[in-house]
Amino acid sequence: MFYRSNIETYSLRLHTGNPARSAAAEESRVHLLIPLFIFISGGATMSVLALTRAALKNPDVSWDHKNNPEPWNKMEPNQQYKLLAVNMDYSKLKKDRPDF
Amino acid sequence: MAEAVSDKIKNYKTAPFDARFPNTNQTRNCFQNYLDFHRCNKALSAKGQEVSPCEWYQKVYKSLCPMSWVSKWDEQIENGSFPGKI
Numbered sequence: 001m002f003y004r005s006n007i008e009t010y011s012l013r014l015h016t017g018n019p020a021r022s023a024a025a026e027e028s029r030v031h032l033l034i035p036l037f038i039f040i041s042g043g044a045t046m047s048v049l050a051l052t053r054a055a056l057k058n059p060d061v062s063w064d065h066k067n068n069p070e071p072w073n074k075m076e077p078n079q080q081y082k083l084l085a086v087n088m089d090y091s092k093l094k095k096d097r098p099d100f
Numbered sequence: 101m102a103e104a105v106s107d108k109i110k111n112y113k114t115a116p117f118d119a120r121f122p123n124t125n126q127t128r129n130c131f132q133n134y135l136d137f138h139r140c141n142k143a144l145s146a147k148g149q150e151v152s153p154c155e156w157y158q159k160v161y162k163s164l165c166p167m168s169w170v171s172k173w174d175e176q177i178e179n180g181s182f183p184g185k186i
Contacts, residue, residue, distance in 0.1 A: 072120040079119055098105045098153035100140040
């Protein structure tokens with residue numbers, strides 16, 4: 001499918017780019033683009049998930065100021081929000097602030 | 101509990117890691133401890149208890165906050181124009 005016809009092999013052929021050919025012709029080459037679609041959709045999914053997580057779980061975010069004014073104060077002393085925390089052992093943390 | 105707190109205050113070196121503020125930006129950590137110091141004073145004196153445990157918060161915010169912020173907020177509290185909720 002990558003060969004030109006015999007007549008065209010030795011003549012100079014302008015690339016006219018017939019758009020009707022790629023969709024209606026027998027040799028659709030969309031399957032060659034599938035890895036691209038995989039990477040793009042994977043990236044889009046990850047970004048949407050990251051934004052949703054930030055909107056719902058980030059302790060700096062408060063959607064309801066009256067009922068949830070300081071959401072970061074509701075965290076446990078050893079609760080981890082970061083997805084990857086290097087050099088910080090969260091299991092060893094304890095509460096160290098006086099109550100009032 | 102009070103003995104543990106006064107021991108901690110005596111052995112204080114610097115502000116400990118706070119899981120509520122794990123990132124580089126510690127602005128909110130500073131402001132929260134400043135607020136907590138004043139809220140602690142208000143709550144414990146309203147209950148009639150000693151306010152010495154609140155010193156912990158003062159030590160932490162003095163470690164974290166720029167001095168200009170602290171003096172500005174102290175002035176605002178004296179004026180009655182402090183924007184935070186105490």
